[in-house]
Amino acid sequence: MMAFHVNNETQTLKLGQVxxxxxxxxxxxxxxxxxxxxKTTLTRGIVxxxxxxxxxxxxxxxxxxxxxxxxxxYHIDTYRIESLDEMIDLGVEDYLPAGDGVTVIEWPELIEDLLPEDRLILNIVPEGVHERKITVQIHGKSTSYEKLLQELKNHDSIGN
Ligand SMILES: Nc1ncnc2c1ncn2[C@@H]1O[C@H](COP(=O)(O)OP(=O)(O)O)[C@@H](O)[C@H]1O
Ligand SMILES: [Mg+2]
Incomplete structure (x- = not known):
């Protein structure tokens, strides 16, 4: 688990970009x-x-x-879904994981049962109007996420 303290939107975008x-x-x-x-701001940086x-x-x-x-x-936002079946009907499982790309999910807790074991979890907690604590955590044991985390560590110019 890693934690970043960002002070403004630009730093959140930067974290997403890395x-x-x-x-x-x-x-x-x-x-x-x-x-x-x-979450959407962070996605903008990722994109x-x-x-x-x-x-x-x-x-x-x-x-x-x-x-x-x-x-x-693939950018998924489950906020407005009414049931897990609705998500399954949309074919969301094809992106969990996707064979041909990366999947970014806002409100993943609403489709917890459909999520793959290996995933990265970021949690954004507001600490002020512009301040955010962003934690990054690996779920599962895929080594590709370890490398990503290492890259984030090397960018301690993002907050902290
Ligand atoms: N450090 C920050 N990181 C991200 N957004 C911030 C930050 N400080 C202020 N904001 C503002 O908070 C809002 C975040 O909106 P958004 O990214 O759509 O959130 P979510 O997708 O989680 O609902 C935006 O209006 C943005 O300008
Ligand atoms: Mg959003």
Missing amino acids: IGQNMVPGMVICLKGDLGAG KGAGIDSHVTSPTFTIINEYEGKYKL
Whole structure:
């Protein structure tokens, strides 16, 4: 488990960018935190870091947004789902994990039972208007996440 203390939106974007630069297809990145914590903001950084030049909006109504870079990036927001069956009908399991890209999920706790064992969990806790504590934790034992965590450690310019 690692913790970052960021002081503004730019630092959250930067943390996301480092993740985006170091992630690999097949990864599942879970973003926890209340409304307004910064999950979509962090996703924007991840998308940018993946080299994708797209405007990221929360897929609250569409549930799943797809971006295309050197590989696919699936952005899922389960906030408005009414049942697990609804998610299964949408084919969400095809992205948990995706064979051809990375999956970023806002509100992963709502589809906990569908999540793969190996995943990265980020939790964003507001500590002020602009301050956030962002913890990063590996679930499972995939070594690819260890490498990503090491890269994040090397970037201690992000907060702390
Ligand atoms: N350090 C920070 N990191 C992320 N967002 C921040 C930060 N400080 C302030 N904000 C603001 O908080 C809001 C976060 O919104 P958003 O990323 O959509 O949250 P979520 O997807 O978790 O609901 C934005 O309005 C953003 O400008
Ligand atoms: Mg959001």
